[in-house]
Structures are given as C-alpha cells and as structure tokens.
Amino acid sequence: MNKRLLGIAEQALFATVVFVLILLAFADRLAVPVWLQPIGRMHPLFLHFPIVILLLTLVMEVFRFRPVRAGQTAETVSAYRQFLDALLLVGTLSAGLTVVMGLFLATEDDYSGTTLQWHKWSGVGVFLVAAFIYWARQKRWYNAPLARVGGLVGIVCLVGAGHYGATLTHGDNFLFEPLSRQAEPERVPLEQALVYDHLVQPIFEQKCVSCHNPGKLKGGLNLTHLAAVQKGGKSGKLYVSGRPDISLLLQRIHLPLEEKKHMPPIGKSQLTPQEAKLLALWIKGRAQTNGRVADLPATDSLRIIAAGFLAPSVSVESFDFDEPDEDMVRQLNTDYRTVARLANGSPALAVNLYNRANYAPDQLTDLSPVREQVVSLSLNKLPVKDADLKELSQFENLQKLDLNFTDITGKALEQLTPLKQLKTLALAGTSVRYEDLVAPLKAFKNLQTVALWNTRLTSAQIAQLQKSYGNVRFIAGFNGAAAEPIRLNPPQLKNASPIFTGSTQVDIRHPVRGVQIRYTTDGSEPDSLRSPILTAQTTISQPTQIKARAFKAGWYGSSTATFDYYRRTYKPDSLRLLLPFNPVHQANGPQSFFDGILGTFNANSPAWANNWLGFRKNEMALLSRFAKPVTISSVALRIMVEEETSIFPPGEVEIWGGPSPNELKRLATVKPRQPGGKEPHTLQTVTCSFGPQAVSWLKIVAHPLKQIPAWHPNKGNQALLLVDEIFIN
C-alpha cells in the first residue's frame, strides 16, 4: 500500500477516535444542523460495509498467529498480514464513519430507549475494539491470545450492534415476533378516543386474539375486528346489548378460574378487574360501536375507568391568533388589572380584575386592543352590569369567564352568545334564572362547565338543564337549607378577663348571626326552653360559674360551655415569696398571682407553663403588703389538679394577717378535698373564708401534698402544687 496513503488513513483513524469520543461525552447536548442530517441518515446504508469488512477481518485476526504451514512462503505470510493490515484499517475507518453517522441519527427524535443505548454502545465498542487492535498489533507485545480475545470481543460487539440496530429499525422483538404475536395497544388521549376502537378492542387484542384469530379460531370465535366480535362464536352471540349480566362474554370471564370454560384459560394472562369492569360497562351502555369517550358525561363510570386506560390528555393548545403587542400588555397592567400571558410563547392572555371600589366599565373597554388574545377573564365580585356584557361579547376567543357575584341579571346572557369558544362560565351568586339560561346555552357549542350555585335556579331546574345538555357539567353546589342540620359551636367569652372587681357584664357571644345563648349559674345544664336568655344586661357581682349553650333554628344546639368568673377586690401593693419555688414552673415570679392571666391545662408543656407557679419541695409562702389597711374576708387560690402528672391540691392552706409582718395571726386554715383517683383534670378554686379582718400584711401559706395517696403510681412522693391566680376579697 502506498505509504503516504497509509499515513493519511492512520491520521484519519486517530482523528475519528477523538471525534467519536467527544460526541459521546456530550451526546445529550449534540445539535446536528439540518444540512448534516442526511449524513446521519446514511447510517443504515453505510453500516453494511463495516459489518462485512470487520467481520471478515476479525475472523482472520483470530487466526493470524497460526503457524506457517507447508507450502506457505514468507512472502505469502507477509502479504497476508499486510492485506490484513489494510483490510482492518479500512474496516475500522468505515466503522468509525458509521458510528459518527449513527450518533448524528440518534439525535433525531424518533430514537430513544434502552435498545438505542445497547446499539450505540455495542457499535461504539466495535469501532474502539477494532481501532485498539489496529494500534496494538504494531506493538511487540501483541500476541496470539490477545488477537484471539480481541477478535472475539469485536465479533460479539458486531453481532450485538447489528441485532440491536435491526431491532431499532424494524421494531421490538422483530426477530421473534412471529413466535409470540402480541401487539402493544396504542395509547390515545381521552379526547380522541373511541369507546370500541381504543378501549374494548385493545383488551381483546391483548388477552384474547392469540387464540381467537382467523388463523386459530378457537370455539369458532374471531375477536380481531368488530364485525367478527358481533358475530360471536360456536356458543352463540358474545353479548346482549345493555345486559352485561346475561352476556356470554362476561359469564366466561367471571367463571371460577379452574372452571374449564373460564376465559382466558388458566395459565394465560387474565383480565384485570378494571378490564372486566370496562367490558361490562361497555355492554351495559348498549355496546356502542363508534361513540367517543369524550362524549360520555364526566361522571359516567365508563369514562372514569377509561381515563385509566387512555393517555393523559393533550394539554398543548394552539391558538390561531397573533401575538399581543408586548408594550400594550405592559400598559394594560395596573394595580387592579392583571393581564398576563397564559404561558411562555403563547399568544393567549388571562385577565383578572380586582377591587370592587376601583371598578369601572372602561376597565373592560381599555382591553379592546388585546381582546382577540384574551382567553380567560375573571370579574369575580365586581359590580359588572348587564350593559358591560356587550363589551365582553367582543372577546371572541374567550374560553373562561368568571362572573361570580357580579350584578348581572340573566337577561343579558344572550349578549354573550358570540363567544363561541367559551368552555367555562361561572355565574354563582348572580340573579340569573332558569328562563335566562335555556335559550342562550344552545349557542355555546364548546361549553363544558357552568357554575350555578347560589342563583335563582332550583335544583330541579339545574337537573333539567343537565338533562338537556349532557355534555355540560352544571354545578349546583351546596344548599344549606337542604342539608342536614349540624351542631352549633359553643359560645365564647368576650370579656377582656373573667376576673372582675365589683360587678361585670357577662359578655358571652356567638359568632353565628341570630343565635340565642341560654345560660345557668347553678351548675345545671342549660336547655333551649327554660334557661334564661343571655342579654347585654346580664351582669354578675359574685364569683360565678356560668354554663351556656347556643341555639338557632335549623341547627342543633351547641354543647355546653363553662365560664368561671372570678372576683378580685384587692391587689397587694408589694409581695414577696419567702421560699423558692419549683424551677420548672416559674411563670413570671410571684407577680403572676395578680396579673389577671389564667393558666390552662397541659402545664408540663413549656409553651403552656407560663402562667403557673409550681411548688414541690418548699411550701408556697407569699407575704404581701397593702399600703392602706384593707378589710378582707376571703382568700382564694386558683389551682390545677391533674392526678396523672402528680399535680394535686395543696395539703393545707393557712392565711395569716395583721398590721405588721411580726404581728400576723392565723385567720383561716383549709384542707382541700383530695382527688380519689380517675378523676378528670380540673382547674379548681380553693377558697378560705373568715370573719372580716383589717390587715396591712397578709401571709398565704400553701403546703404541697406531702404524700401522694396509695392508689397512685407515684404513691408516697411529694405532689406538685400549681397556682396561677389569687383572689383577695
């Protein structure tokens, strides 16, 4: 071979290797210009060269180191090797070219998936192995085993690449398809799907036709096309239109699996429950042969099940109007009017108007430069009048119009009939009537949804509309009057604080309009008849527990709410705890006793512990001073009792009072009742009453329960005492 030519060819081979590696490394970002695509498409033609040449060469390579046989001269051996050299170079180069072409072709959309990957990498493998052999065989270390291994690997890759390439071109399982013919059903979007062609027939194709085809005709039945399906088999017609229960097809499907006549026979792939259901619904719906799935009502069972079988709907919608003027769109956007593109690159616009006070009809007329492009318009809750609808009727491409709670009446709806594209019309909360709708609805051929909640239409009228327009979904919404009554929520305390001085109005209210609140003060349950009604004049002047319930016609009465009112006449001017408290519950120090903020349950959770002052090791000993002597007759402690967490009432409470800290005398001692186990958690008041006494200094001592009673798991331990407020009267 010409030395020069050989050099060029070798250089070309090296360049091709680099080029291929680059293409492989960035394969996912490869963008082949249109004019190069024909090169890629020559791949299926060109690939035959490397297959033949390389196959030949590689086989020869395997036997390259065979010992020289009798009759062979050195020249013939050398010529053989040189010929092999040249052949390998040509084969490798053609393989390289094929790989490059293949990589170009792979960028076109039609190819993807694992087969492509296998093909690609085995093809690349052929090329690289061949290139490696070509390079290595000039080295001294290249020997017979290496030649054999290299040759065999190359051949395996070559066969693999060829096979997967054929699979790509001729389809999956091309080679063995005749042995196992089973077609994958194509997935059609719901909008385009036909009930028979795209739902029923594919089930037959997948599960039945391998036996029931013109070639096999088991039971004389052919299920490959509609006419044959309608004809039935030896045992008779397959189905009775409208009667799945007596149709042979379903009987066979539902026979027990081990039954001989069960179809598909045991061992074959069975119908899924969904498929069986689908066939039943198809027969029930009179086995229609050319109906569209999309024509079925949205709530139709067949349609709902069909959705699972069909491809997701095509969401890309193209519009045949021009792009709006970008500057105009920007200009039309104000604080109260949003004009936004439906999507990047879409000419369609969505317009939303807000703020009742700012609305004027010219906000719609302003839109006239873009009215061709507006496909969605929301005027929710704006004072839109009938007269404005005339303007709206010029938005010819409008698909969605929200007129909820506008001031329109039904009379003007006729004005909207030029809106041929309208799909969704929201009229909730307007004063449209049945008569206003019947005629204009005919004009909207594309209508899908009409919201009619809270209009003057009765549910019977809406049902009537639904009957006349099967394809439109009419939404009646929730009707409170027709719904079952439900229970009111309990009334709520609105007093700033349930702690009062002197007397207070009982400010208990309920958020629902027209509710009556009845109450009791004696601890009994209020009822809807005898208990007094709470009014603005209801006042109390003593600590009181009020139980209240709310009542309203059409509702069940509320559960009972209990409100404790506390009276506090005096507040000490200064106070001090003589012994430290339990560090877990420190609230806001002794000030918490008089801050008017009540604690609630769940005191062991840090978030709620804030208002409780706790005592366990030490007793609570509070010394307080009044600047002017006060006459008192009771001291009350608000405490929590929660046996489960060892929070108990104090074992004993002592009240001491006098003119100075050194002249205190005991005014009262109280031993509160202790819980007996399994009692609900409560917030209690421990009151110590005594004869009226003038004091300047007051000492309150409360001893936490020394020993928790024997029934408790923590028996014998010291209990925790929690106090949040103290009331001195």
Added chain:
Amino acid sequence: MENEILEHGFNFNRRRFLSRLSLGLGSAALGSLLIPDLFGGSGTDDETLPVGVPHFAPKAKRVIYLFQNGAPSQQELFDYKPKLREMTGQELPPSVRGKQRLTGMTANQKEFPMVGSFVDFNQYGQSRAWVSDLFPYTAKIVDDLCIIKSMYTEAINHDPALTFLQTGSQQGNRPSMGSWLSYGLGNENKNLPNFTVLLSRGIGNGQGVYSKLWSNGFLDSIHQGVQFSKGEDPVLYLRDPDGMSREERRAMLDNLAQLNDLSYQSFGDPEIMAKVKQYEMAYRMQTAVPEVMDLSKESDDIIKLYGPDCLVPGTFAANCLLARKLSENGVRFVQLYHQGWDQHGNLPFEIAKQAKDVDQASAALVTDLKQRGLLDETLVIWGGEFGRTSYTQGKLTKDNYGRDHHPRCFTIWMAGGGIKPGMVYGETDDVGYNIIQNPVHVHDFQATVLHQLGLNHEKLIFKHLGRRYRLTDVSGNVVHDIIA
C-alpha cells in the same frame, strides 16, 4: 550518536505529539461545531427563560395546601388494611421492616406488635374509595379527590420532613414551594401577597411550625410567605396609626421611595428595591386585606358548609374559609398548617378530635371552590409530612395505642387543578408498611405540583452561591398517571 538517537526520539515525539494534538484538537473543534454550548458553560437556558410566566399552559393557577402538621396516621384515615386489623397484637415480621431506621422513640422497643385501625372504613362515591368513619365529610367528596396512598419521604423526624416537603431539602434555608411559585409565576393580584400562611392548632400532640418554612431562601424577599394572624389585625402593623390619613401615608411612602432609590443608586443592593416594592404592596394591602378578611358577609350557607367554627378566628375551619377568599382573590399559594397530628400515644382519642377539626372544612373548601367554578384552576392539597407505623409505639391495650413516625408510606389527597378526580393512586402492602405499587417521592410530588402550574421543575432554577438550585433538587419525575 547515543545522544542523537535520543534527540531524534525526543523530536519525533514532540512533532508527533504536536501533530497528533492538532489533529485531536481539530476533531474536538469539529465536534464542538455540533455541540453549540460545549464551551459556553452548561444550563444557560435559565437565563433565557423569562421568570414570572408559566413555561407552558398551566392547568392550575393557584394552590391551597392544607398541611396536616405532625403526620396524620394513614391507617386510621385512608389506607384501609383489614389484614392489619386481623393481625393486631402479632409481631411485625422483621422481613417487612427490613433495615428501616427507627426514631429514638421506638428504637429501643423490645417488641413491635402490629395494630389495626380502631375505626371502621367504608367505600364511597363512584370511585369506591375507602375512607374511615373519622372523615364523614371527606367521604362525601371522594369523587373530587385523587387520593395518593404511596407517598414516601426521606426524613424520619418532623422538622426535617416538613422542611423537605416545603423546600425540597431537609436542611432549610431554601425557598419554600410557595416562594418558588411566586418566583416562577408572578402576581395575579398585585394588592395581595403572592404567598400567604395561616396557622391553626388542634388538640393533639403538636409539633413546631417555624417561619423558615415559608422563607424565600435565596430568592428575592418579595417572594416570602406572609403570615396572617388570627387577631384583629390579620397582617400586623398594616393599619395606619390613628390620626394618619391615607394621603399622608402616600406622601410618606413617595418620599421614602426617593430616599431608598438614592441609597440603591449608591449601594446597588437589590434588597432595597424589594423593600420599596413591599411598601407599595403594603399600601395597597391596606384596602385589599380588610375586604378579603371580612367574614361578616358570608352567607349562612357558607357557614353551614364550613361549619360554625369558620367564624372563630384561628381555627382550621376559619383558615379554610380565608384560604378560599384569598385564593379567589388571586393569591397564588395559600399555605395552611394545622398542628396536632403527632399521635405517638393515645391515638384513638386524639386522632378523632383532630379529624373532627379538619374534616368538614377541608371538604367544604373543595365543594366551595367547585361551586364557584374555581376548582378546575385551583389545586388543593391535603396531607402531612410522613406516615405512621403499623406497629404500636408504647403499650398496646384494648382501646389505646400509639404510632411512631413512618417515612416509607403515607397518604395525601389532591383535588382540582387538573389532577384526575375520583382516583386512588398507589398501593401499600397488607400491613400498610411498604409501598408495593406506584411510589411517589416527595420530589415527584413537588414536580407534579409545579407541572400543574405550568412550570417545568427542571427549568425553574435560581443561581445562588455559584450553583443552580431547584425545588426538586436533582431529582423528581412528574407523576403523569394522576394528571387528568
């Protein structure tokens, strides 16, 4: 001689090297002609995709996310497991648990007795979906719902799991889903924040909800979630102080904007302009918010629909009603959190109360949106941060048990916004421990939500600290099966 040979060898090699190099480079250059962005750096398309416009036509325009914080037990609500009920008291087979890591709360437990639901289930609607008796109202609307029983997550504790669901990362400091949507879609109503947050708390064991969950992360702070509180002022400090007129406020804002503009000119900090925008929005919110938050004009029908608690500020029902009002007024993302679903113990008692708190109002929200024709364009999501175990935490007694955290499967539902109605998606095994069909990872869920809003989750990118961030991090596949 020796040297010459060596020299020759060197020269030869250098020449060879250079010629080969030029060849190689030439090939690489040829290749680069076909790979437009080979030397231009990758992922330049985030700069070219406009922000604030959907990438493709959206099915949904707004989201209301009813987050059930604390992780509601799927076994008692949606994932009906008759087999598990039969096997109550038996030890969970180790093969089912596999190498599942456990929380510190049950890791030391000696036995793992399985426990079935204490409450019965029934099938409802045309979809015949199973719903527990704890959810009578939700049961009535199953034909509007897509119940996904095969959600799973990576975190096993509340805060990371919650953060993961909201921001796509367990660690926090990333933008929340609402912020991403605000960034990706822009405002619909310029008088209200794009992303609002409403909190409520049930009686059950509560878990923390922190403002980091509605943080804008590294996005512009105009995308931050605005928390509406339950008091008299839903948005704190929004009202003008007494004696200040609207005109004065306007003049003050104009002057302030000029000052801010000056400092922006000298510093160039974009946060200054974000602040100016927020002042302006706050000014408009002064009239828009009271109008939206006013519940006094809601009809008796609506009160009956949501339940009377919807008039008690701070309840879940009230927040659902507000969510509808905000969404109806163009708020892109309304995030509710209802705390108290963490039933480690005392489950039967607590979950019944929790369910009662949310059942009627959640269903009412879907019905209410539907009757206004808004459900098609509003995506409602209901669910927690993970599921609960099939075995009991603590002692199993006749009428009481608890369940620990379980990231391997949990149930959520979605409604509206172009999601298939009347569908139950995914399946768990007989004891409700592992997913056996159609698993949906949190990132898949997030990708699907973005997809419904017209956003490609792989293209909604923000470059920060030298790398590009996504809500779905580096994974996530849109679940096409549940898209109508």
